[in-house]
Amino acid sequence: MEKTHNSQIPTKSSHKNEKEPEIITDKNQMRRWSRAMRSQGKTIGLVPTMGYLHEGHISLIKEAHKLTNLIVVSIYLNPGQFSPTEDLSTYPSDFDGDIQRLMAVPGGVDVVFNPYNLYDYGNSSVAGDGEVEKKGAVSCVEERGLGHETWVRVERLEKGMCGKSRPVFFRGVATVVTKLFNIVEPDVAVFGKKDYQQWRIIQRMVRDLDFSIEVIGSDIVRENDGLAMSSRNVHLSTEERKKALSINRSLSIAKFAAEKGQVNSGELRNMIIQEINEAGGRIDYAECW
Amino acid sequence: MEKTHNSQIPTKSSHKNEKEPEIITDKNQMRRWSRAMRSQGKTIGLVPTMGYLHEGHISLIKEAHKLTNLIVVSIYLNPGQFSPTEDLSTYPSDFDGDIQRLMAVPGGVDVVFNPYNLYDYGNSSVAGDGEVEKKGAVSCVEERGLGHETWVRVERLEKGMCGKSRPVFFRGVATVVTKLFNIVEPDVAVFGKKDYQQWRIIQRMVRDLDFSIEVIGSDIVRENDGLAMSSRNVHLSTEERKKALSINRSLSIAKFAAEKGQVNSGELRNMIIQEINEAGGRIDYAECW
Structure with missing residues (x-):
């Protein structure tokens, strides 16, 4: 993996007072951190990402900084939103570079939540983890999920547009965001309007499931020539x-x-x-x- | 509506130190109460019910009392788990009698959460509230829901058994329990094993969506002649x-x-x-x- 992929963000920042984020990989530790902060009266902003951060992500963090005391950036490549024919295996990543980029953000980031696998429940005491029944839409989680079978569906908004050619995508997004919300327990979550349908689906889900989280949509950030920034542009x-x-x-x-x-x-x-x-x-x- | 439906629970209790539960109908007020209690270090147990309480429900509350400092009983007839051909309109209710029964429980109940409609989002600023698309399983919420479209599906466990003849039932249960969890934010939730498939679905959902809630299954309570207690027995x-x-x-x-x-x-x-x-x-x- 390359160490620098975006010349617009220095990987070695010259900012003073750079803050190194705490890196948390365990979901229980993540929740303990959030609850400890909340008990001190602090508010928490969550910026969910799949890593390989660019200025678009950084703008989401800056948005969150306006609204909350503390910032959690999750870096998690979510297999649940990829179908087996999609690009899970070639999705770009650069964790060390991501941390450098986050340190360069004014105000920094308090926690990077970087779980290994959010669908591995270990030796669950819940029975029924038999063979996976393959019907309808299949995501990469069905192979790895060790019995994961609960999906959040935003049934009208997930249809059409990107949902047409990516049948498991929004189901996977809504589900992993629910998981992240339940683990991080943020007050505010910021999403990019580049993924407009996704943003609207998360808004609707938060309303319909009564999450006590404010969902913010943040404007598209473009390269100088007008291309919307995206981790996949590197391909x-x-x-x-x-x-x-x-x-x-x-x-x-x-x-x-x-x-x-x-x-x-x-x-x-x-x-x-x-x-x-x-x-x-x-x-x-x-x-x- | 009749005032007494179950001779086994006195509606006028002779217990001393009877505690009158606070009745909360607003979901934001409910969440504020829970957060205020948690900030004082108190733990909260939730017993979700659809009202018309009997000894089975009371046993769930007693179970919760063993595990948490405070008890919330929700009384909410959830339209989301009824199909239009089912018995939503004739489901028995006796709110005043329910409160009397709760006051007679040793230790009492701290809050009765009795929302009017968990699917009414008012004049939402979220667009897309157009005509409801009717495809697949339909619940009573589709008629009343003012744009509710997010459903939690536990895809394997919801199939078969009761799920075969009640296609919207478990979808509606998992969804309303998610809503109640997000509103009440309990530490523990108690369900009856009479509804065994439901209990297992909630357990699985809590695991898969990373809710930080302990789900307890409580044994069936039967009438003296062996009939499992159920609100619907009155019919x-x-x-x-x-x-x-x-x-x-x-x-x-x-x-x-x-x-x-x-x-x-x-x-x-x-x-x-x-x-x-x-x-x-x-x-x-x-x-x-």
Whole structure:
């Protein structure tokens, strides 16, 4: 694994008063920490990530700093949201670099929660851990989960858009976020609006399940050329990265047209599709209301 | 509604030092109470009920008293676990009588949490509250829920047994218990083993979603003649009540046969079915491993 992947964040920071985060891997220790802090009247902000941190993540932490006394960043590559055909095994990671980046954030981060496996329950005393029944959507957890079988479903919002081509994705996200909420017990959790459907699903889930957590959506952070920051961008070749710019460009074109009076959503959608197609992009979905 | 339905529990208790429970209907007030108590170092036990309390419920409260400083009993008829063809509208209730019964419990109950509607989110700022899409299993919440769409599924244990003929039941139970857990934030929750599949589903859910709550299963309490206590027993005619005794009798017969060396589960199952059929009972399912 490479040690530096994003030139925009120095891995060796020159900030003074750098704070080294406490790294917690055990979920019971994590909860004990949160409860001890809460008993001192402190509020806790959670920023859930899958690691390989970039400026987008850092902006979520800065947002959390405005709202709570203490910050927990979770770094956990969640197998529950990947189907076996997706990129769990090639998802980029750089834990040491992530810690350096977190130390450079003004105000720092108090805890990095980095559990090994949130679906390994050890030798559970709960019976029924027999063979896994494989029906319907299957995630990478079914292979590794040692009997995990509880899933949180946000049944309408999880349908459509990204949910169409990634049938286990939002189920996995809602479930792991529930787990993180129950372990970290934060007051505030910050999510990026880059993953807009995900953000809305978490908001809805928090409302519907009566979590006492404020969910904040934080704006997209883009590279200088307009590409939305994403850990997966590291996989793009020079050619693909160039093509990817058509996404932001297509949205700008449609926005401009709408501002100039184009109110036909079908026409706006066609502009988006055309711009991406012309750049050689393959469109999974484009929706415009 | 009748005021006394169970002659075994005096509605006017002669106990001294009777404690009147605080009745809380607002979920935010409920959570504030729990957090205030926890900040004083108190532990909280939750006994979720749908009201019309009988000795079975009381035994759950006594169990909770052994484990925690404070007791919350929730009385909430959960529409989420009833399908539109089930008995939500005729489920018995007697709130005043319930309070009397709770006051007679040694040690009493600290709070009765009696929310009006846990699926009414008011004018939510979360968009997407359009028409309810009706696909798959439908509960009474779909009619009343004002956009509720998040469900907790314990996917293997919810299948089979009661889940076969009640497709929304366990989904509704797991979801409302999640809501109650997030509102009351108890340390311990007590469930009756009469609803054995439900108890196991809650245990599994707590493990899989990392709730920091100890789930206790409490033994069945029976009437003197062997009938398991249940709020719904009030609906039984004299004739039906007599037939219902065949359930316990059939299990005793099978247990006796097993103790005497019958190890063929098919044979044991046949004994159960025969006993109930002979009494004129209609069997939904009988399983024996």
